[in-house]
Amino acid sequence: MSFEARLADAVREAVRKTYGVDLDGVHVERPNDPSHGDFATNVALANARVLRRNPREVAENLVGTLESPFVREAEVAGPGFINFRLSPGALLDEVGALLGEGARYGRREPTGAPVNLEYVSANPTGPLHVGHGRQAAFGDSLARVLAAAGRNVSREYYFNDGGNQVRLFGESVSVRYAGLFGEEWPVSDPDALYKGDYTEEIARDLAEEQSRRLLDIEPDDALQEITAFATRWSMEDIKRTLARVRVRFDSFFNEKSLYETGALKEIVRELEETGNVYESEGAQWLATSKFGDDKDRVLVKGDGSFTYVAPDIAYHKDKWERGFRTAVNVLGADHAGYGPRLRAGLVALGIPADFLDVELVRLVKLVREGEQVKFSKRAGNIVTLDELLDEVGEDVARYFYVRSSHKTEMNFDLDLAIRQSDENPVFYVQYAHARIASIFERAGTGSESLGEIPTGELAPEERLLVLELLDFPRVIENAASRREVHSIPTYLETLASRFHQFYTVHRVLVDAADVRARRLALSAATKIVLRSGLDLLGVNAPEKM
């Protein structure tokens, strides 16, 4: 139980004793200024009006009746804050507990209803680009944070391998393939084809495997085979890039399977049964506007084929039937309208509105030589995630991607990212970790053979370091419940800074056994938390740099 929670209980009890009132919301927090104590509460200020006393008087009374074994000092300050200073023994006990838990510190065992977290889900029509990189980094880190906070999370990638874009992609590769043998491939719309060099690469791989066999069979059959080959090729390519940047998934779901199992026809039938499907202009419409969407959506086109609406609803109904009770979709900001219309479709089927949650990741604006880089996958002028990783490395990329809130648009200055890569904050955090590793190497002891922490007065730098360490569980829980990963880097940078400050002022490996043991314990605890926090971001914690 955190000190915040324990102090809040003690304060609540003091209020009950003094005023005979039960308060439900008692806020205890870490003050910005260390001279305001280790923790502080504003109860007196917040409730002065209800109690009809002036805030300072209330605070004085509460301090008088407050009982808590780990509080060394409680004082009234400013307009009526109560500032607490804890006893060193209580703080060090917590550090001891932290060391005992090791890598599990601040993390909980998974409980509760299963959560499905879907991210990236880029079409298998080409390599991942830098925009996908942000979604991948955010999604994977969010998955790690949710799991650490005890959510029962399952990570999923939806391969959109059944729609219009995939057909165009297949044609694009077919054109290249035919071209390799000096032949032409008929296409409906040459301007819509994918122009990237990778289509040529896929065609060459195909030619190597099949020679010109596919040019001598029925074109429809050939296109089907070529498309299958191309999407398989793309999926492998995407998975390879994701593995490189340490982004994991528990499952991959193929859109095509919805066609093959008949789930699509089934979903249309079910929607019709609810009475929310009607015909207009030759198409079948779903009345999503009845369930919170701006307007109705086409479910089945005039030519009898499906829009993306039916597969998406079928897919999410499948998530529901697999037992998930929350589905979080991490999507690019250009999918802003996706949530409401998909949710509307699900509600029409009787699935609760709060089942689906969408986290929109803002776009990555690429800047090179002061100019914004415009890119498009079809035009082929994309900057791929692999290219970025080649330039800045996996650690820098992952850290940089999640350092700012996913809700804000991000400027990725390629020149700056390369030039400043050794000044990136990730190195600052990693350096603290490597520094501690080197202390233990020199000390010749492992962090696991520390034993009891000798109690004693804590220097200001030690105290601030301890308080920061003890904040980690709260940081994880907040990040999970707010689904905001960027608070992890912020925390790690503060923690690294606290350690560097401590290290500069206090020598760890001193002769006095008590002091040495205590400082080794603080260092070991910091190392554990830094590694654990970096792991939440998929970033390495090196022993040496």
Next chain:
RNA sequence: GGGCCUGUAGCUCAGGGGAUAGAGCAACGGUUUCCGGGGCCGUGUGUCGCAGGUUCGAAUCCUGCCAGGCCCGCCA
């Protein structure tokens, strides 16, 4: 026109009712008998987009404006 998001230091961004608004980068100065100086310390910079409102207290909540981004397809 409607919906969602954003506006904080020269730049990139934290802070999302609390005390004197912070960090990194950039600039300048200091710091080395001794655990990694990729560190630490200090100096300077802010109409927290603007205007009202709620409150003991607002960068934070509410309303209205201004500016920027994304969306509003029988694409996904």
